[in-house]
Amino acid sequence: xxxxxxxxxxxxxxxxxxxxxxxxxxxxxxxxxxxxxxxxxxxxxxxxxxxxxxxxxxxxxxxxxxxxxxxxxxxxxxxxxxxxxxxxxxxxxxxxxxxxxxxxxxxxxxxxxxxxxxxxxxxxxxxxxxxxxxxxxxxxxxxxxxxxxxxxxxxxxxxxxxxxxxxxxxxxxxxxxxxxxxxxxxxxxxxxxxxxxxxxxxxxxxxxxxxxxxxxxxxxxxxxxxxxxxxxxxxxxxxxxxxxxxxxxxxxxxxxxxxxxxxxxxxxxxxxxxxxxxxxxxxxxxxxxxxxxxxxxxxxxxxxxxxxxxxxxxxxxxxxxxxxxxxxxxxxxxxxxxxxxxxxxxxxxxxxxxxxxxxxxxxxxxxxxxxxxxxxxxxxxxxxxxxxxxxxxxxxxxxxxxxxxxxxxxxxxxxxxxxxxxxxxxxxxxxxxxxxxxxxxxxxxxxxxxxxxxx
Ligand SMILES: Cc1cc2nc3c(=O)[nH]c(=O)nc-3n(C[C@H](O)[C@H](O)[C@H](O)COP(=O)(O)OP(=O)(O)OC[C@H]3O[C@@H](n4cnc5c(N)ncnc54)[C@H](O)[C@@H]3O)c2cc1C
Numbered sequence: 001x002x003x004x005x006x007x008x009x010x011x012x013x014x015x016x017x018x019x020x021x022x023x024x025x026x027x028x029x030x031x032x033x034x035x036x037x038x039x040x041x042x043x044x045x046x047x048x049x050x051x052x053x054x055x056x057x058x059x060x061x062x063x064x065x066x067x068x069x070x071x072x073x074x075x076x077x078x079x080x081x082x083x084x085x086x087x088x089x090x091x092x093x094x095x096x097x098x099x100x101x102x103x104x105x106x107x108x109x110x111x112x113x114x115x116x117x118x119x120x121x122x123x124x125x126x127x128x129x130x131x132x133x134x135x136x137x138x139x140x141x142x143x144x145x146x147x148x149x150x151x152x153x154x155x156x157x158x159x160x161x162x163x164x165x166x167x168x169x170x171x172x173x174x175x176x177x178x179x180x181x182x183x184x185x186x187x188x189x190x191x192x193x194x195x196x197x198x199x200x201x202x203x204x205x206x207x208x209x210x211x212x213x214x215x216x217x218x219x220x221x222x223x224x225x226x227x228x229x230x231x232x233x234x235x236x237x238x239x240x241x242x243x244x245x246x247x248x249x250x251x252x253x254x255x256x257x258x259x260x261x262x263x264x265x266x267x268x269x270x271x272x273x274x275x276x277x278x279x280x281x282x283x284x285x286x287x288x289x290x291x292x293x294x295x296x297x298x299x300x301x302x303x304x305x306x307x308x309x310x311x312x313x314x315x316x317x318x319x320x321x322x323x324x325x326x327x328x329x330x331x332x333x334x335x336x337x338x339x340x341x342x343x344x345x346x347x348x349x350x351x352x353x354x355x356x357x358x359x360x361x362x363x364x365x366x367x368x369x370x371x372x373x374x375x376x377x378x379x380x381x382x383x384x385x386x387x388x389x390x391x392x393x394x395x396x397x398x399x400x401x402x403x404x405x406x407x408x409x410x411x412x413x414x415x416x417x418x419x420x421x422x423x424x425x426x427x428x429x430x431x432x433x434x435x436x437x438x439x440x441x442x443x444x445x446x447x448x449x450x451x452x453x454x455x
């Protein structure tokens with residue numbers, strides 16, 4: 001239903017800051033972008049609507065980092081790896097002992113991660129502005145660049161003037177405000193479901209493992225979940241748990257089940273997702289207590305502040321990475337990262353099927369610089385979940401290690417652009433690749449930086 005329109009009065013608002021690079025969003029892509037921009041000399045501000053960074057990993061309690069390896073060697077290195085190692089180091093001795101050498105599916109301790117991100121960003125000289133929502137942009141007269149962003153927070157509304165913008169909102173909010181074309185979901189607009197993740201305390205890990213050994217059930221509890229669905233104790237839908245991430249022997253992060261029909265760019269849908277997600281978490285808690293030894297006294301300590309969102313907008317970039325590129329493990333002359341995570345598309349309704357497509361161990365494909373460059377705007381990068389890809393590859397590219405890598409490339413490129421007042425797409429790719437390598441990113445075993453005139 002529409003209630004019509006109102007016209008707001010034209011108003012002047014204060015300019016609250018002037019910076020070189022503004023990063024919007026403090027998820028995996030945003031923190032890596034901000035740190036790399038600042039480390040490479042740009043005066044950088046990160047604006048985040050919550051009171052902390054971490055994005056899905058803290059806001060929505062996504063319980064673990066997806067693999068940093070291709071099952072043979074680490075392929076996501078650089079800032080992402082450094083942040084994950086720093087989180088491990090900041091956890092307690094038991095955690096460190098257990099996960100010291102783990103690079104795949106490292107559990108997230110959300111409170112530790114928030115603090116680690118605060119420290120890492122501020123040490124690099126990134127200015128942080130939390131509790132602030134970006135609701136519009138001001139375009140240049142020719143509409144080809146963003147002159148600044150318009151924010152709202154407790155202080156009021158203000159304008160932040162900047163030279164370059166990194167849209168790390170995960171939803172391409174800023175790109176959409178700037179008029180960049182995008183796609184959402186499949187041809188019918190169907191989106192992957194959201195999930196309400198949560199943390200359960202007071203659980204007994206050894207008892208749980210004994211139960212798995214005795215019953216032969218999998219760690220994802222396939223048999224037990226199916227039994228509970230047949231009994232009516234759980235709703236129809238996914239017949240296993242996506243993931244249990246043990247922070248310690250008595251605290252576990254849970255990613256289980258789906259909330260369908262949520263468009264994460266609509267506040268009404270997010271509201272329904274929050275309510276339905278919490279209801280589902282409560283039902284799952286009762287399931288755990290009744291069906292899973294070791295969870296009899298489980299206590300729900302926290303659920304996501306927002307339902308976890310897997311998919312919204314994908315921008316139209318200078319290149320659209322495709323499922324074919326993934327399957328053929330293609331490399332590109334302008335690669336800024338590599339990806340080996342499997343294509344993981346979740347069912348869009350309770351009767352649908354999940355799709356998984358793996359590359360063989362040791363293989364990965366390149367992620368070209370052009371997927372970060374939204375068409376039509378010359379001073380904007382979009383790393384992370386909303387980077388330019390088809391729907392199949394988004395099901396793989398969206399995970400946090402890849403977001404770190406794309407973020408690092410965006411921030412480094414913005415700092416490079418600043419040095420010569422260049423447009424985003426005029427940045428020297430060999431120079432960018434060289435800097436990324438010097439700053440510990442990984443671009444492939446046989447990768448060598450091409451001579452400048454080859455790029
Ligand atoms: C249920 C679920 C399970 C998943 N499981 C895993 C997993 O096991 N491992 C893994 O690695 N990945 C997993 N993923 C994927 C991964 O968590 C996300 O795709 C990834 O976090 C995306 O990172 P991002 O930086 O692009 O965006 P986000 O993490 O979404 O961060 C975006 C940030 O921008 C802020 N923001 C947004 N709009 C604005 C605005 N207009 N103004 C100000 N701030 C704004 C948000 O508050 C947020 O902090 C999962 C995702 C979901 C939903």
